[in-house]
Amino acid sequence: MSGDALLEVTGLTKHFPVTRGIIIRQKIGAVQAVDDVSFTLAAGQTLGVVGESGCGKTTTGRLLTRLLEPTGGQIMFDGRDISHLSAGQMRPLRRDIQMIFQDPYSSLNPRHTVGSIVGAPLRLQKVSTPHGIKAAVQDLLQLVGLNPEHYNRYPHEFSGGQRQRIGIARTLALRPKLIVADEPVSALDVSIQAQIINLLEDLQGELGLTYVVIAHDLSVVRHIADLVAVMYLGKLVELTSRDELYARPRHPYTVALMSAVPVPAPVRGEEGRQRRKRIRLAGDVPSPLNPPPACRFHTRCWKAQEICRTTEPPLAELDPGHQVACHFPENGAPEDSAPDGGAATGTSQAAGELS
């Protein structure tokens, strides 16, 4: 896998300083948005990053595209260390690394036509287009399933799903190798989400793209990702292949996250209700300004013991290719992970024993 790794991230860390005072600025703390994140992504693969708000998934995406400079750690892109390149040094690399944004309403300039939005990267990078920029843009519009004749229209004339397609066309203009998509479908209606997900998959097959997809929706990530990273309060808590993660989640947080996803099937009677109750995490995600010591999940974890409050669990490879940062990982036994959501039931028993 490391042989053709496109992206190698080691110990990636980003702390945002928190200051007080206007004249005499004092640093009084730091938001530890991303802390010691490492992974390797092969070309043509998709990494899904999941977690709740404030877990650092968006910051990770911004570090990978170098919209932010990391406080520590290293990002190797295509064999080159890009962690501390200057804006000028990054510019030629912007061709290879592009981003799709969440909100198709605020990420398109309302005063520019579709043609000028999608053509902007071509002009900025001074790409030579054999038949002119207009023809190139129209090809791109066709590629993402828009009518090329809409070249002269403005973003407000399009629906949310179509706008997201415009954003994707702009991203593809420079034929990037890596695309970081930050919540690409969460602002869209259910029936449109599937269209965009299919489009992203088709484009990946056609153009050999590598994706980092950031999402809070576990079912979307399961659909699109080959490799999944689960983050909690800036830390990577579990990293493994998609099939492995969804069949045998080992970190209690991943298990809780999965059991919290509402299932679109009717609840049958009181018994069904009890079965659905599964694991409920109490409270909210703590503030990343002042994260709990040692294991950051221990304040909400039903398995937490003394060691979780004193020693930070390292991200260890429990099974081949399955990394988990937990002192008391779920056993991940096959009988716990029956396809009918048995994994959740198994652990709710464990939760019941403790309470």
Add this chain to the structure above:
Amino acid sequence: MADALLEVSDLHIHFPTDDGLVRAVDGVSFTLERGRTLGIVGESGSGKSVSSLGIMGLHQGTRAQITGHIKLDGEELVGASAARVRELRGSKMAMIFQDPLSSLHPYYTVGAQIAEAYLVHNKVSKQVARKHAIDMLGRVGIPQPATRADDYPHQFSGGMRQRAMIAMALSCDPELLIADEPTTALDVTVQAQILDLIWDMQREYQSAVIIITHDLGVVAELSDDILVMYAGRMAEYGSAEDIFDAPGHPYTWGLLNSMPRLDQARLDRLIPIKGTPPSLINVPSGCPFHPRCQYAAETNGRSETEIPALRPVGPGHLVACHLTSDQRRAARGGAARLEDA
């Protein structure tokens, strides 16, 4: 059905605009009994929020043209005086909104806002109202309610704000609670907590609940009955079992097929609904779903000219579709095969 708390029949809510008449809600009817939950599902612009605002009487003072009947406990609300609706709102019916931060006042403490809701409808002293507010905060699971009542909304987290909203909505023991996308702004683990809370509160207060959402999973967690709306019209209405086990409308099939699901094997490809939801000014003629419906051709052109009536396909299960039951069975069989593949 004798004990129906809320009876909505043939509700139309239209907004005249410079561009034309927006038919936000076009002929919606349902009944809701005490202790039951109705889920209204639809995409943005399907009229689900507009209907609920209509029930709450929150279109008064706007240009909305409301016709039809909304009967709460036998009392007609369409055309009722603003003062009367205001009296009912909060005491007999209450609403929880999507974004708890923008629905709480930033300048008042959470406790004061809940106490105010109670004071408006009950002749009690401020001290009693405050005690009640603290009591309500405790019931919805806010730790140390007596101290937290003096906090401002910004000091609460998203989940706690939504709990405070629920406390406020339930402070006067309403018989009807409308929750409009109550968990859309929340993280999944917090969403699960809030859904459990709504469920528990309903058991405790025996109120009727309408939950409005675009998420079929959320609806499934709470609802007894489900109304699927499309372009302001009812597409399908039935019990949760009907909708999830034997859905009858191609739009419902599309919704169920297009979402990636954790409880089923992973599909290699999602099956999206083609096209985009229509504008409510230019609703397609005939069946509003026909431009996106893959079975439209089977109706011999009727779907383009004739608005399908809501017809029963089973006890209490209504579907607005031109397909005959045989065609539906055949089409659904095909869809099921697609799912298996």
